[in-house]
Amino acid sequence: MKAVKIVEGRAYPLGESNIDTDIIIPAHYLKTTDRKGLAKGAFETIRAKEGNVFDNPEYKDAPILIAGDNFGCGSSREHAAWAIKEMGIEAVIAPRFSDIFSGNAFKNGLLTVVLPEADVERLLEVAKTDPITLDLENQVVTTPFQDRFHFEIDPFRKRCLLEGLDEIGLTLKDQDKISQYEDVLASDRPWV
Amino acid sequence: MTKNPRTLYEKIWDAHIVERREDGSALVYIDRHLVHEVTSPQAFEALRQAGRPLRRPDRTLAVPDHNVPTTARVDNEGHLLPIADPQSAKQLAALAKNAPEFGVRYISATDPEQGIVHVVGPEQGFTLPGTTLVCGDSHTAAHGALGALAFGIGTSEVEHVMATQTLILTPAKTMEVRVEGKLSPDVSAKDLILHIIHSLGTAGGTGYAIEYTGEAIRNLSIEERLTVSNMSIEAGARTGLIAPDDKTFAYLFGRPMAPKGQDWEKAVQWWKSLATDEGAVYDKTVIIKAEDVQPSVTWGTSPEDVVPITGVVPDPASFADPAKQAAARRSLEYMGLEPGQKMEGLAVENVFIGSCTNSRIEDLRAAASVVWGRHVADNVKQALVVPGSGLVKRQAEAEGLDEVFKAAGFEWREPGCSMCLAMNPDKVPAGERCASTSNRNFVGRQGPGARTHLVSPAMAAAAAVTGHLTDLRHLEPVEMGEKA
């Protein structure tokens, strides 16, 4: 996984709440056996509308997406995170994410930043004209207008993102502990 | 020293810790892994590329369900019929190849046990109380009905479980949803969970593991509990637990993969110890009054958009939150509805009885009892009954339910996800309405432009025979001997 430290640039000011995974990537795009080629289906129903943020040249190739409450609710499809990544987006900012989506995003080096509603509103304003900077090391989002919003992030996730660590590789180093657990399980709960 | 009182969630969590980490996360052992064709190909491929084996094929079970067509799968001579959509065919072929290659038991689309993963797991006894169970599908929450700590995961996590039989997790907060009192005989488990989602909101359970408790929950059958736990994710919770009890043990006894003999005795003993201790504290408790639950239906494009069937489409202006107002306006435009419009009487062109929420034998019985002696209305173009598994299908056929449905003009299909999501040939055409027993009324979920109204099996059946959303309490009784 590629390390993420700073994400800087324009942001799509999407802002709607309850953007579910069927909106992020409709089911008919899920019939793929690899992780690529999903960007073309991303936000299909939104893009079908005239004047949508994604096709506005102002935000072309923006690395940040700003959304409303409960972003990524719905299904567990990791395709949602893959599609967003493939669009060139490296970070999503919202007042709240669904648990499964933020987990999937993290696994793919897509940063999800939770900020209070008022801060997100402010960033949506700024995003219309100016770039935004996201500093993972210091856990802040800043704007050219001296806005400075601190965000929280799980320390394990932060480390993995900053160092670009492969989670499976990390866990496999603990093989012995897993085997020990399995031995105890076999004697305590042999039916499992 | 006596142990601190713990909740069901905490007991299962504690029993599965391989290692606690300083940052609050833990390496958690996964007892059971269900695999289907849509969220697994990339995980298998990544294992192959890294040269990693699948750690515990014996704890893994693979079943195709999302993409499989629900029409006949073999011709009269028993030859496999080709799948028309090349992409679906490719995904299904990938699972058929990957599962045996990695040593995983594979139930193929033509096996009599094939079905939707969340129907197959419990009925095979693969799902057990007190286990951790995962699947690359958000409705994995369903298995919580048997007291399994079950939740949906993404493909990277699928790969992590395949390679290590563990996940790195942080504990969820706990939420008790206590349903007090008795449900009226007119309402089903589906009405109850729609009511709960409406009360909590689609993000109300985010970050929480729900445990459903209370008299009304204890009174539910296991199949009804599966319907409730299944839709926990629609309230934002990855997990929806129900403490195992005698009903759970009776349901599991003798199932093919359930423990036998001495193991069974030991298992039951341990399962009984899992119930939340007296004095244990949940991070949050929500109380629902069973008497408030009515036959319900969704009007919008979010599962929280629920009203009683006797109700009307709400006015977007009536919501306090401006974001909600905007969302409601968008929903109404998509759904082709006006504020104040009555839900009852709204014509539907499609009816779908199926999905992992409502495709078990009790669901089919409930629907058939409404359909018996009646006929699908002329304005209904598609009326599908899709059993959740091959076993459910054969049971229904043994009871003659298929004949009831077919005589009434329903199509009787092969098991699969079908019209729950538009990945296989079963779709709702754009602009048309569907009374559906599935779990999501999202924009485009049942096909681009499809308008979904979530209902119970009995209400879906009532909509089919009247041609519109109907309060099943208003159906004229069919006289014996008048059977059509």
Ligand code: SF4
């Ligand atoms: S029936 Fe629907 S919700 Fe259930 S697993 Fe299949 S697609 Fe998912």
